[in-house]
Amino acid sequence: xxxxxxxxxxxxxxxxxxxxxxxxxxxxxxxxxxxxxxxxxxxxxxxxxxxxxxxxxxxxxxxxxxxxxxxxxxxxxxxxxxxxxxxxxxxxxxxxxxxxxxxxxxxxxxxxxxxxxxxxxxxxxxxxxxxxxxxxxxxxxxxxxxxxxxxxxxxxxxxxxxxxxxxxxxxxxxxxxxxxxxxxxxxxxxxxxxxxxxxxxxxxxxxxxxxxxx
Amino acid sequence: xxxxxxxxxxxxxxxxxxxxxxxxxxxxxxxxxxxxxxxxxxxxxxxxxxxxxxxxxxxxxxxxxxxxxxxxxxxxxxxxxxxxxxxxxxxxxxxxxxxxxxxxxxxxxxxxxxxxxxxxxxxxxxxxxx
Ligand SMILES: Nc1ncnc2c1ncn2[C@@H]1O[C@H](COP(=O)(O)OP(=O)(O)O)[C@@H](O)[C@H]1O
Ligand SMILES: [Mg+2]
Numbered sequence: 001x002x003x004x005x006x007x008x009x010x011x012x013x014x015x016x017x018x019x020x021x022x023x024x025x026x027x028x029x030x031x032x033x034x035x036x037x038x039x040x041x042x043x044x045x046x047x048x049x050x051x052x053x054x055x056x057x058x059x060x061x062x063x064x065x066x067x068x069x070x071x072x073x074x075x076x077x078x079x080x081x082x083x084x085x086x087x088x089x090x091x092x093x094x095x096x097x098x099x100x101x102x103x104x105x106x107x108x109x110x111x112x113x114x115x116x117x118x119x120x121x122x123x124x125x126x127x128x129x130x131x132x133x134x135x136x137x138x139x140x141x142x143x144x145x146x147x148x149x150x151x152x153x154x155x156x157x158x159x160x161x162x163x164x165x166x167x168x169x170x171x172x173x174x175x176x177x178x179x180x181x182x183x184x185x186x187x188x189x190x191x192x193x194x195x196x197x198x199x200x201x202x203x204x205x206x207x208x209x210x211x212x213x214x
Numbered sequence: 215x216x217x218x219x220x221x222x223x224x225x226x227x228x229x230x231x232x233x234x235x236x237x238x239x240x241x242x243x244x245x246x247x248x249x250x251x252x253x254x255x256x257x258x259x260x261x262x263x264x265x266x267x268x269x270x271x272x273x274x275x276x277x278x279x280x281x282x283x284x285x286x287x288x289x290x291x292x293x294x295x296x297x298x299x300x301x302x303x304x305x306x307x308x309x310x311x312x313x314x315x316x317x318x319x320x321x322x323x324x325x326x327x328x329x330x331x332x333x334x335x336x337x338x339x340x341x342x343x344x
Contacts, residue, residue, distance in 0.1 A: 034257075079260070118287055
């Protein structure tokens with residue numbers, strides 16, 4: 001039996017690999033041209049670390065492993081940011097053997113709050129939060145309406161996609177792109193894009209494996 | 215003496231700043247570079263920073279100097295994983311990294327307290343060049 005949590009993270013890693021150049025090109029326009037490289041380096045290291053876990057590893061262990069690995073291998077701002085997100089989610093997952101709607105909402109919320117706390121950014125500053133926070137809200141609303149979890153993830157993806165479009169219309173005031181000021185306008189944020197890719201990979205994964213939720 | 219850690223994206227920048235700062239320091243003053251990633255690429259690494267903080271501490275505390283944004287994120291993340299007592303006596307300076315590092319080292323070598331070293335490092339923001 002493969003570990004479903006490990007498989008879900010691996011699906012995210014594969015999506016990052018497929019989008020490595022795309023993310024790096026986006027970062028070339030308003031940053032230092034490394035976001036895809038950073039994410040792939042991080043998730044490749046994650047794959048190695050997850051491979052060493054016992055097959056029965058629980059969600060908290062998997063999330064914590066992802067967190068610690070991203071924090072120490074990514075190199076860019078996205079490392080401590082995504083790392084903190086996974087770390088906060090791991091704390092929520094502690095002791096949980098299955099993920100129901102309410103748990104999924106608190107995992108997602110803890111992750112987004114972790115990024116806010118670490119990066120001290122709010123929505124509208126042209127960061128990953130412009131995709132993740134609306135995605136969280138759409139997800140939580142779906143769970144509130146008793147929709148099945150894959151449908152809630154679908155809503156989250158759609159919201160994140162709109163968030164990416166929104167980042168084109170605003171000036172960066174956090175992160176490296178803020179050095180560009182007005183010249184960041186018109187470009188979409190690389191981190192918002194990788195957040196969408198992550199959610200989309202999770203969504204596709206859940207659709208391939210009905211009745212299981214990561 | 216208060217220890218100093220230098221966090222920059224390029225490992226060479228951190229090492230160079232340490233070389234400069236050592237010239238102003240008393241023998242034994244801890245000034246530890248923590249620049250770049252584990253494999254010496256451009257970037258920052260919370261694990262490396264955490265180790266540097268532990269290595270810089272002699273019991274009097276540590277001031278961490280940082281360059282651009284993500285160095286701050288990595289330094290703050292590193293603090294989450296260091297021993298709580300050490301964390302309580304570690305401070306990240308809101309200061310330009312080169313001027314701040316030199317100011318901090320001078321104050322630390324004079325036997326300044328953690329707070330004095332931090333304040334001196336942060337007042338380097340006001341150093342004029344013209
Ligand atoms: N303070 C912050 N809060 C939230 N997200 C941030 C912050 N700083 C940067 N980001 C995100 O990180 C992305 C850049 O990641 P990456 O290129 O890997 O790191 P770096 O900017 O250090 O090169 C940005 O597109 C943005 O979404
Ligand atoms: Mg970058």
